[in-house]
Amino acid sequence: MSYTNGFTKKVVLVTGGGTGIGRATAQVFAQQGAQVVIAGRRVKEGEETVHxxxxxxxxGRFIQADVTSEASVKALxxxxVxxxxxxxxxxxNAGADAQFGPLFEATEQDFDDTINSNLKSIWLCMKHELLYMLKQGRGCIVNNASTVGHVGMANMALYVAAKHG
Structure with missing residues (x-):
């Protein structure tokens, strides 16, 4: 891979950067010269991305964080900084897979888990990212969602609702 300086001196935070889209995004930012911070709950996967x-x-560096917890997001x-x-x-980018099946079979715990990992986490991250970015007078936030953030899908009501949010 060739590295360019498009993001030299830029600090980029990638939540859910241990696997999948988050990992790929972290690698691309690093290729462009950014200092990348990977945040996630799973240490092994986060450290693999940094490696x-x-x-x-x-x-790159890894910081363990649970983005469904305000205290954890603030500490992150x-x-x-x-x-x-x-x-x-x-x-x-952090989020969790959907609980598949008819809505009437979903439990309150399914609802809480899905909304917390896919919607509350975005709110908490933005809340605390914005506080720092407003102080420094600049910054950019990108929230990754899913195609079901635009359209519905059978047997995925909770996930669709969270991603629409």
Whole structure:
């Protein structure tokens, strides 16, 4: 891979960066010269992403965080700013898969888990990212959703509702 300087001196936070779209996004930002912070609950996957970034010559670090918890999100933002000095870009990608099946079979716990991981997490991250970005007078936030954030899908009512939010 060739690295460019398109994001040199930029600090990028990627939530849910341990796998899938989050991992790929973190790697691309690193390829473009950004200092990338991976946040997630799963240490092994987050550290694997950082390893892939470093082996390819990029700059990355992992911070364990649960973005469904306000205290954890605030601690994450504090850690990013303390270790990196600022936050330029946030890619809010963390979320969980849907509970498939008829809505009438979903439990209250299914509802809470789906809404917390796919909607509350975005709100909490934006709330605390915006506080830092407003103080520094700049920043960019991108929230990753799903195609079901635009259309409905059978047997995925809770997930669709969370992604629409």
């Amino acid at each position: 892939l970034i470093r082996v390819a010559g990029g700059n 933002m504090d850690a990013v 303390k270790s990196c000095g600022h936050l330029d870009i946030a890619f809010n």
